[in-house]
Amino acid sequence: MSHDESQTFHVAEEQAGATLASALRGWLTGESWSTIKRLVRNRHVMLNGNLCIDAERRLNDGEVVKLMPHPLAPSPTANDVR
Numbered sequence: 591m592s593h594d595e596s597q598t599f600h601v602a603e604e605q606a607g608a609t610l611a612s613a614l615r616g617w618l619t620g621e622s623w624s625t626i627k628r629l630v631r632n633r634h635v636m637l638n639g640n641l642c643i644d645a646e647r648r649l650n651d652g653e654v655v656k657l658m659p660h661p662l663a664p665s666p667t668a669n670d671v672r
Contacts (some may be wrong), residue, residue, distance in 0.1 A: 594659055601653040610637065611645035613655065633661040641665070 599617050606617075614626045614635070629635060630645040636656040637647065649655075 591630065595661055596659060597657040599655045599657070601649045601655065603651045605649060606651040608649055609645065610635065610642060610647045610649060613649055616655070617655075618657075629657065633664070634658050636662070 595596050597617075599613070601613065605613050605616070610630060611623065611626050614622060614629070615623065627645045630643055633641060634657060635644060636658065637649075638653055639656075641662050646656065
């Protein structure tokens with residue numbers, strides 16, 4: 591993926607029940623399964639405004655998937671909070 595801007599996708603009724611990876615592969619035509627899974631694993635995907643790193647997450651009608659051009663920061667851990 592070489593886009594400099596985020597891309598937003600809306601889950602349609604016929605996509606409900608599909609995995610996140612499957613939906614992304616449909617939206618990002620020409621991208622391989624390994625590329626799609628790497629985008630998810632490397633924190634480039636938000637689902638309904640939250641980071642999603644589960645490529646097998648089943649989608650629901652009306653959900654919003656946002657593909658970010660750069661990885662999102664990792665969530666803070668207990669060691670980060672003082």
